[in-house]
Amino acid sequence: MNTYSLEAKHYFSRELLAWYNRSKRDLPWRRHRNPYYIWVSEIMLQQTRVDTVIPYFHRFIDKFPSIEALADAPEEDVLKCWEGLGYYSRARNLQSAAREVKEQYGGQVPSDKKAVSDLKGVGPYTTGAILSIAYNQPEPAVDGNVMRVLSRYFLIEEDIMKGSTRAFMEGLVVELIPEGEASNFNQALMELGALVCTPKSPQCLTCPVMEHCAGRIAGMEESLPVKTKAKPPRPEYRAVALVEGVGAEKGKVLIRQRPSEGLLARMWELPHELAPQQAALAGADDAEQMDMLRGVLYEEGISVVPDHFHMQAEHTFSHIHWNLRVYRCTAAANDSSLPANYRYIEAKDMEELAFPKVFLTILNSYFAMV
Template sequence: MTRDKIWADWDKEKKEAFQETFIDWYKREHRNLPWRVNQDPYRIWISEIMLQQTRVETVIDYFYRFMEWFPTIEVLADAPEEKLLKAWEGLGYYSRVRNIQAAAKQIVAEYDGKMPNTIEEIHQLKGIGPYTAGAIGSIAFGLPEPAIDGNVMRVVSRLFCIEDDIAKASSRKVFDEAMRAIIDEKHPGEFNQALMDLGSGTCKPTSPKCESCPIQEYCLAYEKGIQTEFPVKSKKAKPKNVYYLAAAIENAEGEFYLKQRDETGLLANMWTFPLIEVTELEYRAYQKKWAKEEVEMSLFDLVAEEEDLTIFEEYPVIWQKRHLGEVTHIFSHLKWHILLFYGRSKKEFPTEERSQWATQSSFSSIVFPKPQMKLVEELQKYQTLGNH
């Protein structure tokens, strides 16, 4: 635990010198990002939600498309969920975009379509926590509020040698206190963004570029030569392994059978090939028994009626003798392992509730989660092979 609150020892002169140095650096070196072209709270809000658990480089194209499809909060509030999920497809953590729409509806109903301008009101919006509220409040409205995320905690922990475990929620109070002591109240938005940029590009987790750090002379960890000992963070529990078999079932018209997931829970309302959960033991057995041949052959040369996959017995399908391969996908708490099988329907079978047949050309209009996108890529590899 941090006992010495070093920030309390900084006098007014030191704080002002630190702030001036840091803001000047930001004005010279800041990243040119599309959500920074103005102080529109809507753009700032959407970008900050997108940036959670996602790299800046990935977010940029998504951001442009999102702003094109939903140019105002009112348009966002009224958008059909399918279009909303399509705009978010591939970003993952889909509860984020559902919360965005719920908050947009709040803003339309309670604030006439305009983002509220107090921290208390911003924080009441669905899906907006302390960090996002601080980012919107400081950047859009000039409120002297901290925006504390992982990058910021890393910089500040090194700056003051804060020993509190950043994985614990209780540590946030320490970082909040430190940030409120040093934040530039005249330029809070620029100050917070300077911390974001510094943590992203200079004050990195394992190889900090201390030689080019603008606030090096103020950094206690640098002075002691112990930068890499901060931040203190307990190890995160490993995600639980979950095992599935996936069925890419094609009919005579070249359509594939898709099923929609439940309305609640992980990947709610999204479409995938039929998935059946199995134990790891079962998974390994299927993986071994249906292993790929050593010699690569066409997808369409290996269909054998005699070796049906009994686990998919509800579907009247002729299965290929081998699986097409495995895809994996890590969620925050789960790691999915999916073994993909290809089959042709022997006859038309009626679609169940929340299911459909769709051509590959129509896949671009259907909301697929990342695991399904990986499965489609795996299937297309073998289709390409079969056409040669």
């Protein structure tokens, strides 16, 4: 890969820091150098926008103000606080790691690179972010945002999905960090990527480093970074049962808890099943799907009478895209002996239980209607 002139590097670091000191946003996790706050914010910010994260961050810190509070909380409470943010394994890993920190480090986030990177769910980026932002150690924190900025400024045409490109950029960041400024410099890089050197339509005219930006000078700011496309999520078609209770359960809806391992582990949802003819489901016969749901629930020991199509919904995970067709059903009997992972709830019970966002939306719209 290219080598870059010392002048271009010094200019970049100097102007970027000066701009950051003038223009940085007042974000709640920036008000203190509390390693726990920085850790929580960095985990929340993965795959999630700052504006979305801010209210979640406030709620999370109010509820779990310390490592100990997070470590000692029931997992259900942690998931509830994360509800709607998605990628729930982040929350579970964060809590497991908080328990490790409580037990092994007396509740203090360690400042040693190996100890931090060994914590569950903490990858190279988060390790660098914690060590640099909280402890001002000259460690790189290179994510997609940072790679975009560096690709453009230094005109790096290597594929940013390659490990070798990331490793090169990490080395470059270490060279760029001015002495004693690791915390501000890494945050400045992230800030430039978020506010100015954005994925589409970068704001070159107001950019603090535009003068020496090789990508802009070459007219390549829109075509960088080079990135091989990730595989699109695989579509999955599912039929969902919205079962209304009868007798003592009248006014309530049947929900179930997911298994303790795998996708959305231990979260609550409406019962649903993979449609037998996935590809054809969009045009498939609703009666066939309702019949399938009736059969699947019957196998679980729950008798329902499917009635009609209620609504369509969808949800994208990193690797799967769910297309959901929701059917209104009625319980066939006042079932007193539901399987252990099923229960009936009314609207107020939703405050206690954690649901993936798509089921939250379906349930909220249902309870608002009845």
